Amino acid sequence: MIIGKTIMIILAVFLPPIAVFLQVGVSKHFWINIILTLVGVVPGMIHALVLTLTNSKILKIVLAVILPPLSVFLHVGINKHFWISIILTLLGVVPGMIYAILLIFTKRR
Incomplete structure (x- = not known):
């Protein structure tokens, strides 16, 4: 479980849309993350990390x-x-x- 969470955090930092897709599939959060990543990488990373660590x-x-x-x-x-x-x-x-x-x-x- 810890290894899976660690991989998701690494993906959220380096490939935010992929991390969001693996968590929620093609949903509104995925499209929001695509837009945030296109606007600037940091907003996309923050969004992906928040989705990854929401229950953390x-x-x-x-x-x-x-x-x-x-x-x-x-x-x-x-x-x-x-x-x-x-x-x-x-x-x-x-x-x-x-x-x-x-x-x-x-x-x-």
Whole structure:
């Protein structure tokens, strides 16, 4: 499983459309990734990596530091925890970060 995930991450960095195709087939995400890769390689890579690592705890923790409400949204969706995260982030980024990280480690999806 780890080898498969590693290969998908490598593909997402070097051949983003291929990585997206292997994950979701020919769908809207595939076409979005084609357009993003044509516009600039970096947006295509970011899109492919997000699709590859959506359920990854590492991605959620990194997002919890950068943008806590997005991390909470990916973890639990839009519910009371999401709105609490937005309020805490508006009051200060650090409380939002702490709440998001605690939520990722304590609440199951």
